[in-house]
Amino acid sequence: MRSVPRSAEFRNGGISFWFRELGCPERRAALLDTVDYDVCIVGGGYTGLWTAYYLQRADPGLRIALLESEFCGFGASGRNGGWLSAEFAGSRERYAQLHSKGAAIALQRALMNSVDEVIDTAGDEGIDADIVKGGMRLVATNPAQRSRLHAEVGYRQEWGFWPEDLHLLEHTDASRLHVDGTIAAAHSPHAARVQPAKLAVGLANVVEGLGVHLFEGSAVTEIRPGDGNARPAAVTEHGVVRADHVIRATEGYPVHPRGQGQEWQPARSSMIVTEPLTDDMWRHIGWEGREVLGDAAHAFVYAQRTADGRIAIGGSDAPFRTGPARDDNGATEPQTIAELWRGLARLFPIAAEVPIVHAWSGAVGVARDRCPSVDLDRDTGLGWAGGYAGSGVTAANLAGRTLRDLVLGHGTELTRLPWVGHQARAWRREPWRRIGPQLVNGLYRTADRRESRRVTRTSRFAGLAARMAGREPHEPGPGGNAPGSPDRPGAIGEASGAAGPE
Secondary structure, three states: OOOOOEEEEEEEOOOOHHHHHHOOOOOOOOOOOEEEEEEEEEOOOHHHHHHHHHHHHHOOOOOEEEEOOOOOOOOHHHOOOOEEEOOOOOOHHHHHHHOOHHHHHHHHHHHHHHHHHHHHHHHHOOOOOOOEOOOEEEEEOOHHHHHHHHHHHHHHOOOOOOOOOOEEOOHHHHOOEOOOOOOEEEEEOOEEEOOHHHHHHHHHHHHHHOOOEEEOOOOEEEEEOOOOOOOOEEEEOOOEEEEEEEEEOOOOOOOOOOOOOEOEEEEEEEEEEEOOOOHHHHHHHEOOOOOEEEEOOOOOOEEEEOOOOOEEEEEEOOOOOEOOOOOOOOOOOHHHHHHHHHHHHHHOHHHOOOOEEEEEEEEEEEEOOOOOEEEEEOOOOEEEEEOEOOOHHHHHHHHHHHHHHHHHOOOOOOOOOOOEOOOOOOEOOOOHHHHHHHHHHHHHHHHHHHHHHOOOOOOHHHHHHHHHOOOOOOOOOHHHOOOOOOOOOOOOOOOOOOOOOO
């Protein structure tokens, strides 16, 4: 194997390149007392910040506190791939089985609308997050991938993507972004590039300016449900917030209310970013439209062209890791860095010698049935949202608006979406959780190697991986984002968060 070219300024971890570029914000004061509010939000990522934003905008008289263990945007919100896309968070079939196909399509259309909601709100609030709505490009580089991509387009058009929302590209259209070996490509307009840390920090500043009290360096150790005699509460080492509603928005960094199991399993995803490419390289690659880019491999990658002319590329860890979100400040294993660099070299050989300047990782939350949920229990006063499995940049905005309506007691189109009130079984402690994902990811990578050399249709190794994962047809792969099996065209490109597209 060739060694990965590394910059003299290479860093591994340190949260993310996005914060290296922006600079880590000065931490706000911690909670140091027992206080009362109307609403307490636990978690200073996109979900918590959007919930606070929409609640305060809807009712400026609300007293809202937000508790964050580090600083706002420290977790997946400041580490993801910067995919603001309409990728579906969850299993369409499962939502349809529990509700209706129309309900699943309504959730898909709501995600499409949420892309523009984020863009418009950032513009209205003066948040400069390097947002460019260039759409999403999905590419296939061998016959097996081409078959899956064609099937994926047809599949999605049965589930809420009309032809103008996702379509195969003619060769002349595909030439604007030159990905080596492309034999088929598809495009959706419902996606934008974003600098994740700038969005998180900008949103936190806006929320604070609206009057929300942000307490940072305030790790919540316990969430107490209300019981009729006492209000629900969020407990930290040095203080307690009592409120009518306590909203849990920690996703891949979970805090469990007393007596509840772990409904979201943390899973890690990673990224690398290059030094800036030369003008000659960019003339060869194109990418003037700044589309977010994904491929149809089983061990998929997702990428963006940054505002300063770098390529940022990410994917699930190799081996794919699950387990407690013990944060190591974003450090990434050498094997994972090498896998991501090989993905970069495969798609853009001209950039293979450009040194890697930063690598990092982060945790996303995965539900056992791979379907995210949003809910508010009026008996206990507790609300929550999460389980986006890497599709969180857009889903978090939709969840924040939905939690606003639930807290305010408004029955709306958002509160009728099928992820509201959805409950998956809690994860159990079992050896398969540690060993299984590594085996499944290894099989997917083996399938990719076979397809790139001699197999002209989806490798049987991918089918074996799907069966080992216990997936039904059309379910996402590892982490909710990987392309699918012979049963399923894909979930191709469904990677928008932790270090994944979030």
